[in-house]
Amino acid sequence: MPSLPEDSPDAAAEADGPRRRLPPEERREQIIDAAVRFFADVGLDGNTRDLAKRLGVTQSLIFRYFDSKQDLIEAVYGRVYLDRISPGWAALLRDRSRPVKERMTTFYREYGERIFDHDWMRIFMFSGLAGADLNRRYLDHLGRTLLLPMLDEIEAELGFAPSPEDLWNLHGGIVYIGIRKHIYQMPVPDDPYPGIERAIDRFLRV
Amino acid sequence: MPSLPEDSPDAAAEADGPRRRLPPEERREQIIDAAVRFFADVGLDGNTRDLAKRLGVTQSLIFRYFDSKQDLIEAVYGRVYLDRISPGWAALLRDRSRPVKERMTTFYREYGERIFDHDWMRIFMFSGLAGADLNRRYLDHLGRTLLLPMLDEIEAELGFAPSPEDLWNLHGGIVYIGIRKHIYQMPVPDDPYPGIERAIDRFLRV
DNA sequence: CCTTTAAATGAGCATTAGATCATCAAGATC
DNA sequence: GATCTTGATGATCTAATGCTCATTTAAAGG
Known part of the structure; x- marks a missing residue:
């Protein structure tokens, strides 16, 4: 199965077309998902700019959904420990x-x-x-x-x-x-x- | 056994009297010792200023003995893995x-x-x-x-x-x-x- | 099509952290 | 005790990082 055409340039960040507006709940979940993966890879000291890059959004957006990095980490814990x-x-x-x-x-x-x-x-x-x-x-x-x-x-x-x-x-x-x-x-x-x-x-x- | 008098004020940093000159080899070992303990406590992302504080020396001194923080971490690995x-x-x-x-x-x-x-x-x-x-x-x-x-x-x-x-x-x-x-x-x-x-x-x- | 709202951006502030260097002074040598 | 070497200091540079905010614009409502 050949790779799809749209992920050709830079697989990491999702295709950064025009800015996409998501419903807050959905965006929040998306950030947590990415953060789980990201912090699992690089550790809890990983910086929010790199995380934003992975997500394909700006770093400041993360702080619209979480008061602080600690707050985001708390959400990551929640996701990861949930129903384990x-x-x-x-x-x-x-x-x-x-x-x-x-x-x-x-x-x-x-x-x-x-x-x-x-x-x-x-x-x-x-x-x-x-x-x-x-x-x-x-x-x-x-x-x-x-x-x-x-x-x-x-x-x-x-x-x-x-x-x-x-x-x-x-x-x-x-x-x-x-x-x-x-x-x-x-x-x-x-x-x-x-x-x-x-x-x-x-x-x-x- | 009562605690010795000279460690009364601030147990963490060794008594910061006048600056002490140590033979390079001895100082180097001392830094590695402290670094092992320090990084074990706070993680490899621990910062060199806090480490220096624990040692009771200035942060810049660490860089006289190690080219970079990575270099110091390498020395810590050496110490810790040695003869295990x-x-x-x-x-x-x-x-x-x-x-x-x-x-x-x-x-x-x-x-x-x-x-x-x-x-x-x-x-x-x-x-x-x-x-x-x-x-x-x-x-x-x-x-x-x-x-x-x-x-x-x-x-x-x-x-x-x-x-x-x-x-x-x-x-x-x-x-x-x-x-x-x-x-x-x-x-x-x-x-x-x-x-x-x-x-x-x-x-x-x- | 126009208006409205709020999601997303980008510039930037305040701090922190690794690293450098001119200067100071402990302690060995004479 | 004066001199000299070099261990140690403190100020500072630069890059990175958490976080803020005025501005932009996607997309929903009329």
Whole structure:
């Protein structure tokens, strides 16, 4: 499939024809989308002029929609953290009609599909390094609503109880795949899920 | 033990008495030391004026010892990456007079002592996010000189061969302890080694 | 087609940050 | 104690960056 004609000159910025007026809500969303991508690439210190260039608008326009850069970053956090944890997972993990191993495998497959994502991984890391307590709140929530239940279910079905720390170890080993790929840009398997299943297997083996 | 009298006024900057002349080599080292700490705290975008303030010297002095900020960062990388991997570990892991499990436990105890470190963890992450290929080179080296031998040894002694990906999973679970602590500032056990041993245990169980 | 409104622009202000350099003075040498 | 070397300072230059605002103009309403 040949590249479309109109993106020939300078792929980065959208074709900068005459100035386009968008409904405020739409423009705002567009800016946030671009900002997520942009800050994920260059870090939260990335400057607003470069972001504007990517968007194909002027830098001052950004400040029409956000009071300050910090305000924009807050919106980026909102977008990126939004719905990262599916409300169905807690129920899935407690569904005793299925073996725990299967539940955990399903969970980590779905979880992986949400977090093995360039923008998420990097913004999560940037915001963690910046000291944002969103990270702590997120991981706290994850621990309370997903890992602790997992613990209970393992004990109920398999008769042994790993420590929370053990579960964090399993979890960390899985998340580390995304870190290697998106933070360190190391090669990782195209399909990480067989490896993840083996890790869960080892974890549940008595 | 009561605090010493001379650090009373403003603990951050060293007592700024009259200007002190240091031998160049000593001053250079002092700047690198402070820079490691400083950049680990605030990120590689931290500015040289704040760094100078911490050191208790003028900003321009930094540029007497380093051609550019990038040059200083390079020196910081050098300091931080230097000797992070002990040359003895490859031999330790291949020492067939001891059980692999014991070798791996010893290795990860010593490795943990070197990498569960605030400055290392954070600078490694900052440089990874910045795209420095030091991270890739470091992890490549780690994989080739330590993880692959581990694989061989496990196969030789226990008769089964995990995939490299499985070993990265073990490794990641361990490293994640440091990430939780130093990047996300989450609580982790004071003594992580029992948990690490259990992880190695699970990994080697047939 | 004309009017109106508000989305978008572009010039520019205030600060900050990397880098430079003439000048000062600590401390070694004689 | 006078001299000299060079480590350290402070003022400053330039470019970059967050943010503002008067002006322009796309597009909706009549």
